[in-house]
Amino acid sequence: MSGHLNPDVLDRARQLISLYPEPRSALVPLCHLAQEQDGWLRPEAMAEIAELVGVTPAEVQGTASFYDMLHLEPVGTYLVSICTNIACMLDGGLELLEHAEEHLGVGVGGTTEDGMITLEEAECLADCDRAPCVQVNHRYVGSQTAESFDALIEDLRAGRRSDEIPSHGTLIRVRRDGGLRADPEQVARERAAMAEAKARRAADQGGGS
Amino acid sequence: MAVTEAPRIVTARIDQPDSHTLERALATGAYQALRKALAMTPEAVAAEVDAASLLGRGGAGFPAGRKWAMLRSSPVTYLVVNGDESEPATFKDHLLVERDPHQLIEGVLIAAYALQVSRAFIFLRGEFALGLERVQAALNEAYGYGAVGADIFGSGFSVDIVVHPGAGAYICGEETALLESLEGKRGFPRIKPPFFPAAIGLYGEPTVVNNVETMSNLPWIVTHGGAAFAALGEGRSTGTRLFALAGHVRNPGVYELEMAKTTFADLIHAPVLGGGVRHGRELKAFIPGGVSAPWFGPDQVDLPLGQDEVGAAGSMLGSGSVVVMDDHTCAVRASWRITKFFSRESCGQCTPCREGSGWLERIMERIETGRGRSEDLDLLLDACDNIAPGLTWPPQQTTICVLGPSIPSSIHSAIVMFRDEFLTHVKEGGCPYG
Ligand SMILES: Cc1cc2nc3c(=O)[nH]c(=O)nc-3n(C[C@H](O)[C@H](O)[C@H](O)COP(=O)(O)O)c2cc1C
Ligand code: SF4
Ligand code: FES
Numbered sequence: 001m002s003g004h005l006n007p008d009v010l011d012r013a014r015q016l017i018s019l020y021p022e023p024r025s026a027l028v029p030l031c032h033l034a035q036e037q038d039g040w041l042r043p044e045a046m047a048e049i050a051e052l053v054g055v056t057p058a059e060v061q062g063t064a065s066f067y068d069m070l071h072l073e074p075v076g077t078y079l080v081s082i083c084t085n086i087a088c089m090l091d092g093g094l095e096l097l098e099h100a101e102e103h104l105g106v107g108v109g110g111t112t113e114d115g116m117i118t119l120e121e122a123e124c125l126a127d128c129d130r131a132p133c134v135q136v137n138h139r140y141v142g143s144q145t146a147e148s149f150d151a152l153i154e155d156l157r158a159g160r161r162s163d164e165i166p167s168h169g170t171l172i173r174v175r176r177d178g179g180l181r182a183d184p185e186q187v188a189r190e191r192a193a194m195a196e197a198k199a200r201r202a203a204d205q206g207g208g209s
Numbered sequence: 210m211a212v213t214e215a216p217r218i219v220t221a222r223i224d225q226p227d228s229h230t231l232e233r234a235l236a237t238g239a240y241q242a243l244r245k246a247l248a249m250t251p252e253a254v255a256a257e258v259d260a261a262s263l264l265g266r267g268g269a270g271f272p273a274g275r276k277w278a279m280l281r282s283s284p285v286t287y288l289v290v291n292g293d294e295s296e297p298a299t300f301k302d303h304l305l306v307e308r309d310p311h312q313l314i315e316g317v318l319i320a321a322y323a324l325q326v327s328r329a330f331i332f333l334r335g336e337f338a339l340g341l342e343r344v345q346a347a348l349n350e351a352y353g354y355g356a357v358g359a360d361i362f363g364s365g366f367s368v369d370i371v372v373h374p375g376a377g378a379y380i381c382g383e384e385t386a387l388l389e390s391l392e393g394k395r396g397f398p399r400i401k402p403p404f405f406p407a408a409i410g411l412y413g414e415p416t417v418v419n420n421v422e423t424m425s426n427l428p429w430i431v432t433h434g435g436a437a438f439a440a441l442g443e444g445r446s447t448g449t450r451l452f453a454l455a456g457h458v459r460n461p462g463v464y465e466l467e468m469a470k471t472t473f474a475d476l477i478h479a480p481v482l483g484g485g486v487r488h489g490r491e492l493k494a495f496i497p498g499g500v501s502a503p504w505f506g507p508d509q510v511d512l513p514l515g516q517d518e519v520g521a522a523g524s525m526l527g528s529g530s531v532v533v534m535d536d537h538t539c540a541v542r543a544s545w546r547i548t549k550f551f552s553r554e555s556c557g558q559c560t561p562c563r564e565g566s567g568w569l570e571r572i573m574e575r576i577e578t579g580r581g582r583s584e585d586l587d588l589l590l591d592a593c594d595n596i597a598p599g600l601t602w603p604p605q606q607t608t609i610c611v612l613g614p615s616i617p618s619s620i621h622s623a624i625v626m627f628r629d630e631f632l633t634h635v636k637e638g639g640c641p642y643g
Binding site: 019020021022024025026027028029031032053055062063064066067068069070081084085086087089090091122123124125126127128129131135137138139140171172173174175176177178180181182183184186187188190191192194195197198201 | 250251252282284294295296297298299300302303325327328334335336337338339341342345346348349352353357358359365366367368369371372373374375376377378379390391392393394395396412453454455456457461462463496500530532534538542543546547550553554
């Protein structure tokens with residue numbers, strides 16, 4: 001099943017795997033990477049991730065399906081998330097969501113016909129002082145009124161926000177500039193030496209800790 | 210009581226332009242505490258944290274020093290930082306990761322040294338796209354500066370830090386679910402005992418899990434000493450704490466306040482803080498510590514912002530979020546939305562939580578939308594009692610984690626405080642608030 005992820009993505013996937021004591025830990029970060037390439041999690045991508053981290057494709061799918069941000073179906077270029085949880089509800093979040101459904105002509109979970117916008121009802125996005133909170137592709141765009149929401153959608157469709165908001169799937173544009181720097185054997189030696197020193201100090205203090 | 214003159218500890222840098230950059234952080238003293246810590250013994254650093262009596266800022270409020278002392282000794286140990294921040298109306302870690310990532314990294318390094326861990330992971334919720342970028346960029350800078358990696362500042366101490374993105378699941382904030390998630394699995398909480406992270410944590414190795422804000426306090430504690438930290442606040446609630454204030458106030462936002470010296474009334478009404486209830490309305494109720502916490506009425510507004518004080522009054526300071534509801538708020542609607550959240554986010558492992566949350570949500574929805582029956586109130590309380598027997602505070606645990614027993618908090622509070630509203634919904638066949 002290899003060959004679906006393009007070489008650059010594959011390189012980054014391998015680097016991510018090397019950061020963890022167990023390859024499987026990179027499963028979710030790799031799913032994010034695959035979404036960066038494809039916009040959603042294609043079965044071919046999940047099969048390749050499975051191979052990379054040493055589990056079955058079913059395990060990748062079973063894990064991915066647990067997480068709201070991992071999409072097993074295609075989504076629009078822009079995923080618009082409107083929070084309706086408590087603080088946002090108190091500030092008109094439900095009404096904004098209703099307005100969005102009407103304006104976009106889709107229900108929650110739906111994608112507009114032009115494939116540009118997928119609408120999502122979100123749980124708290126931790127931006128509750130700017131309620132009702134809206135994110136586009138997980139980037140905060142500040143609280144919105146019905147009018148500003150419509151303008152936002154127009155901007156998105158016209159590509160006017162594309163610098164600041166990459167298309168769906170791209171989560172972290174800053175790359176780690178290198179792998180692990182500390183040699184594990186060196187770390188093990190340091191820890192052993194520290195433990196010894198600690199025991200010595202304890203003994204010097206007459207067994208106190 | 211009043212707003213005190215306590216120093217700002219974790220928000221000292223955030224108002225500066227480009228506070229997230231290494232240049233700005235260095236100009237304002239970043240990594241000096243790390244240098245100081247590296248010149249001390251690890252135990253001496255841990256002793257300062259213990260003396261500070263720093264209570265964990267993630268929700269449970271367990272003293273960090275005591276947690277560290279419980280770390281089982283083993284050749285391989287880990288430090289995991291909890292930046293999942295998904296408890297509704299909590300948004301303080303959001304501020305810390307975006308605006309002062311170097312303070313967080315410095316705190317993580319200090320803890321990593323004190324605990325002598327093999328590697329540290331910073332787990333951030335996936336919806337923090339900017340936060341993830343800021344922390345990764347800061348980490349790259351810190352590596353370049355020699356503060357992370359091999360032989361840090363020539364001290365002979367080495368440790369790597371990895372930034373790990375979550376992918377959208379509230380339950381991953383629960384520490385054992387977080388560890389499962391970090392192992393590349395579904396976020397299913399582990400049963401404690403035996404899976405206390407300090408004994409059996411990440412990959413089965415002893416692990417300390419601490420919140421972002423907890424870590425962010427460490428540079429100040431090392432610089433000024435644990436005693437200086439403990440001199441702030443009162444009783445067990447030492448230092449300052451971030452309070453995320455949301456809802457119907459003039460100035461919602463994150464405020465750093467001296468613990469136990471300031472009251473909810475100060476936070477909500479002081480002109481330099483919340484500025485009072487909006488539109489000249491009255492306070493109806495407030496939620497003192499995240500939606501898992503029982504609600505308080507206006508009569509409890511003079512309680513100090515202290516962990517034990519709030520606990521003794523029947524709720525919790527929890528995640529440090531305070532939600533203000535004005536007198537136009539429908540209590541049924543508010544508790545219905547909170548219940549819907551729990552029903553959506555239950556991981557499904559335990560029957561009382563999985564089934565109970567679904568039941569409660571359906572009954573609440575039918576009351577709010579005018580299809581309620583008069584026996585529904587008893588049904589609600591009965592279903593709540595099945596999840597958290599006796600409806601005591603703190604709740605009795607019937608499930609693997611405390612998400613389940615937290616579900617009844619809002620419904621039980623709303624019924625006790627605003628029973629008439631439920632009855633009106635049923636009688637009039639709809640919500641009187643429109
Ligand atoms: C359902 C649930 C959600 C939680 N969410 C968070 C969270 O988002 N962030 C956090 O730091 N702690 C959260 N906690 C608490 C953690 O389990 C853990 O106690 C905490 O991360 C320990 O750090 P501290 O001691 O520094 O507070 C949650 C607990 C539960 C039961
Ligand atoms: S109480 Fe709920 S969230 Fe916690 S483990 Fe059980 S089912 Fe999952
Ligand atoms: S409740 Fe909507 S962002 Fe927190």
